[in-house]
Amino acid sequence: MTVPQAFLPNHHPSDALLVAYGAGSLAEGLSLAVAVHLAHCPDCRAALAEVEALGGALLEELPPAPLETLSLSATLARLDLEEAPANPCKAGRAGALWGSRRPSRPGPRDGTALPAPLRPYVPRATELDRLAWQRLAPGVRRVELMPRSAAGGAAQLLRIAPGTALPHHGHGGLELTVVLSGHFADELGRYGPGDLAEADGDTDHQPIADSHRDCICLIATDAPLRFTGLMGRLMQPFIGL
């Protein structure tokens, strides 16, 4: 049964995080978490447009760097290799620069559809339930989304059974959690689909999956070692939590 998501997210990225995303200074996994939130949140998309306008203004203010003498004609020569002027097909080809994106047919609106920004990272899957979940610890399963990059980005999907508490942990780097379905709660509030929890060096929290169904969220970090640390703790039995 498809039930439209009737609410907007309550937990949003900070301005600092939106600036980092818009400036392109976030690691890929963190950007992915922000993009998933943006897919749910018109307000933050408007805020992002302002960050990008700032980027445009900064670009305008840069003192122009001299180009090579034949720069324009070299570029025009490359245009000649393109068969025809821009059209939607061409745009599709340009998009391939960032990897092929499957045609965006919206999935069922029951909260299990994959948000568009995630699709390139889980080829062939269109629903969260159909992913190849691996058991990580009691009540916790995961899907690794991207190999750790040289820059240190890492992102995983976690599927947490109702009532499961993750170990209390602090954060050295930046850790973003965005909920895809279900809910979790920590000391800072309750998080539902589209909500983004931003944990940094100042944060110390203990998330608990608190609804009657699994909570599926994307967790991204900028520091693989710390993430391994967290994963290590996840592997511990949850006795006494």
Place this chain on the structure above:
Amino acid sequence: MIAPLASLLSHATGPDQTRTGPARPFAAQPSPARSPDDALAARLSDDLVAVASGDRAAFARLFGHFAPRVKAYMLKLGMPAQRAEDLAQDTMLSVWRKASLYDPAKAEAATWVFTIARNLRIDALRRERHPEVSDDELLEHEDDRPRADELLDGDRRARRLRGALAELTPEQAEVVQLSFFADLAHPAIAERLDVPLGTVKSRLRLAMVKIRKALGDDDR
């Protein structure tokens, strides 16, 4: 590698600005192009729309304006000169290919070109992608916000943005510069400047408050 900090911050710390009281890091240079400038944003936007239908003259004008700035952007981010030149050309080629996706009601030409340059830079520098949401992929919610053209026309937006940049304090300008031109997110900026993370976050927040105010339609 990123460019030396000194060169990145030369705007913010240039000695020539100490004379006139508080430094205005992004204060527009007293360039003669200032008054023709006022129609510049609209002209660039028109040219970008024309490029979508294959107008090469319009493309050449856009190239003349943006390619040297995109190259400067790449250089600032520490690209070697040849790579910066290549990426400037690649960016303009991408502008040609994707021009049909440009919506003048939603963004200025400079904003749109910036996002293309940014994505190509991430791809080139880190071999990473920049995950984004395209406009037809907003889940569930219709965006009933007024469109940009109903708020402020492009030229006024551009002018007010320049004004807002000039209003940033040196500390705010510094974290903005490091965000956009040093490939540093806020935790790394805090480390670089050796200030608490909360300080960097609040400087960025205050900078965005100024930008937002400039882009709002509060004086209409």
